[in-house]
Amino acid sequence: MSTSSDDGDAIVVNRDDVSNYNPEQILPQPPETIQKIRSWLQPTSYDIAGGEYRKHIASHVAGTGAWLTSSATYQDWLNGSEHGLLWIRGIPGSGKSVMAAKLIDEIAQSNPGSPVLFFFFRQIIEANHVPQALLRDWMNQILVYSPPLQEQLRSYVTTNRPIESISMEDMWEDLRTALARLPGKVFCVADALDEVDRGHDAFLDALGALGQWRPGKVKVLVTSRPVPRVEGPLRKTPCLHLRLQENLVDVDISIFVQHTLSNSSIPRNDWPVITNAVPGRAYGLFLYAKLAMDAFLEPGADVEAVLSQLPADLNALYTDLLNEHARRSRVAASIQHLILQSVTHATRPLRLLELAEMIRVNRLDDSTRNLRATKDLVRIACGPLLEILADETVSVIHHSFTEYLRGTTRPDDGTGYPILEMGPTHTQLALACLRYLRSGCLGTVEIKIKDDNDGNDSDDICTGRYIRARRDEGPVPEAEVQLRLKHPFFEYAASNWHHHVNRSEAAGYDQAEANRELRDFLGHDRSMKAWLQIKWPRHDLGALRVTQLHIAAKAGLVSYTKELLKNMEADVCDVYGKTPL
Template sequence: MRTKLREFLADYILQASETSSVQIYVDALDEAGEMVARDLLAYFDGLTTKSGDRDRNMKICLSSRHYPLNALVLGRPVYVQRQNDEDIATYAEEKLKSQITDAEELRVLKEEVKNRASGSFLWAVLVIPVILRLHKYLELGTIRRKIGELPPDLDSLYTDILNEIQDDEERSRALRLIEWICFARRPLDMGELRYAVAVGSDASPASLQEWRMSDEYVETDSKMEQATVHLSCGLVEILQQNERRVAQFIHQSVKDYLIQGGGLQRLRGSSMIISVGSVEHRLSRTCIRYLAMEEVMNHCGSDRIGRNTGSEVRLLNYATTYWISHAETVEESGMSQGDLLGLLRWPSNSILACWITTYRKVHPWEYRSPAPNMTLLHIGAKHGFLSVIETTVDQQKSIGLDERDEDDRTPLLWAAASGHEAVVKLLLETGKVEADSKGQHGRTPLSWAAASGHEAVVKLLLETGQVEVDSEDEDDQTPLLGAAASGLP
């Protein structure tokens, strides 16, 4: 499908260029990642090759940070950083004169910024607030010396900026804030961040009312905006996105530095490498702790769910939608998630039942919505949380290993349909599940695995000797037909 779409787009562009001028702009190519960037370059190179004489009607402009792409020699390169000096000087003068009234001081500092920036506009943007702070209590000569000591590369500059956070409690809050902005599945608004940062702290109030009385809680969105910029030392900005005020990094290079350049590790003040899995673990547990709060549980049947009510449930939409996504990344990292049993109060299903009700209200038309009456074992099987299933078996809490949800599916059916081989193997090894149980529409685990193209799972089920190979579902489809349709050998 992807190849056909590429061919269709290429044919359409080439055909259009025969009679019209075609201009293609691709911004921030570096943010796609090296493999995708190289792939796109090869694609556009192919377009220009195919165009022949028509390339006079076709113009392709790509923008990127410095990038190790040899293929970028195509066409005529323009190095913006070599043309930035006067723009940087103009920008510096406009920002500095808001506080510096002496004409000579303004001229000298403007030139210092222009010369030290070496064409990097972002470097100038980051350094000017530092200069304005220094100007409040230092003489011109000292300020010039301090500017000269600032590192020329962005990563070192980011390190220096974050090193300004000296207080341990403030550093902890800054870390929680920045982790959310780094790894949230979508930009968070101020109301969501207020609760995400507070609930993610080491304190453990049982209710949102207790949180609102704690030092971790920020009372208003406007104060959260100020706190966000302050705690990030200006590396995060607040933007208007439709009706929401959301937080994002001032530049992609900030996120790259934090995740790939060891910035999060330095901010935590630890010599140990901070893994993505450990951060995702904290975020997923923050979501779960929030969903388990008394006020949120009481709100799960409300018709207002999904709306921005301005109340304590501002994080409800995000926590409901994405805690599973964060937990999936945790599982992929190899971290155990046996703690989910305690957090979700297994074998009680109260928290999950409330979550399912909320999810189906927030996303009424989504086919992947969790089915009513799903238990933690169904969720674990569906999403490949092997450590959850292992913990229930190890603790001899394997209650409901063969229980059915409202769609008449058992954990084994979910695991087989999703292709989670290790989960299927473990469930079968317990001897407490029916390998050939029929669910909705008469489909068995073998039917689901075959139709979904999960060869390893099909082999596991066949090896039990307990499955009916020619079993027909309500549509008269057999596992063999499903396997053929999915392309299994």
């Protein structure tokens, strides 16, 4: 895959283009097969407008990072044949991800025809914190260059092997096979290894080994914070090191500040005091500098007042910004809290429309707002600490802000913003989902689930005569498409309410409030059947005779299952003869 910050179009590679990429002369697969392989791989949305790569490359300021790319260490890695692994380290907020995006773009532009594979690990994005996601993305990115890989993955698809059944070892082997048969260099970039889930030392070992495998041809670049769980495994691997040192990053911060001022309406006579103050107070933190400059750029901002109020560190800056923007926007604390809970603990990034619809319907402050007004409220509730990306998904400005909210980088002494504890946070998200589903969005669902005496022979269903009618795969039915359009938060709420109940219960949080909401939702026959109609496996056929207990047991709702068992028989069967337990 070739990447450019100026052009997001796909590059078409034909059979002549890849003739030197596989000595066996394996022909490329047809486009429809390639598409099936890509669907099977289930890659992340790595190259969309709102994705990590494009977000960070858009933040890069020309001239910054030149000290790194001109360094002897970087040039040795880029052009030499002895070192295949370069490890760039820096503290949180020092600009590692923007630097990684800049390098991806520069390498792609200066090495036309060479694949540049990339992945940005992110704890705040559900799909981006497991190593399997990197391997899937890299295989998807290199797929067009490698007919042998196409053939191997096609064999998995045609034999109906789920992607989850492919071991990490096999994925590494398949990737290496593809890399080995390329005629030139290939570049592999992995950003933020410190945001990989814990317990994956074997993955870090394999990544290090990849950098040692063919150092003149396979170039691996990784970034991370200097944390023991990354440094332990990678220290065993010979590699080149670069550190985003404070004095060097401060030079880039000065360039950034000057660039920001030159594109602002701040009077020139105020520029010197800002250019002298911000880099010195940032201590090598690009993020601090960005947020500080945002304060100067506020309409009507008084330069001297902003300077006098600049906090000492990022955590203090986060606290001040949240308090200030809550005051300015007059947003209720409960709404600001739910917004932050949602962007840090949702199973996927939520769009602005989804967040606004959730808040509008839940009415935490008893106010009645239209959707447009609620969207405006979400935009201003947390100031620059939340970003509205090009695809309208809402994201925290940086992972360090997530850590601040979760309390991993500060004491719980009551001096900062309330820590988002796992149990209460997931409970609130579960309640928001369930209340949305009870707000009327399910009322238009045409229920096709029949009672026992519906004329269908359950034996026929059990033996498979009606199984062909299931619609677990394929396009979303038009009725559901219209439901999602009319009720923007419906798809998330219907698919994730039980996930949040599970996570709340796993954190040991009291389930009394969640159980009350579950009773109101699942205890209402029409609401339960409407949800089953949309979300249950095999839908109207598979949902025959399904009870609350079946749903609770299947979803792993331990507390609610125990409550139901007080008044329900445990051996009640659905149409397939299956009991809940």
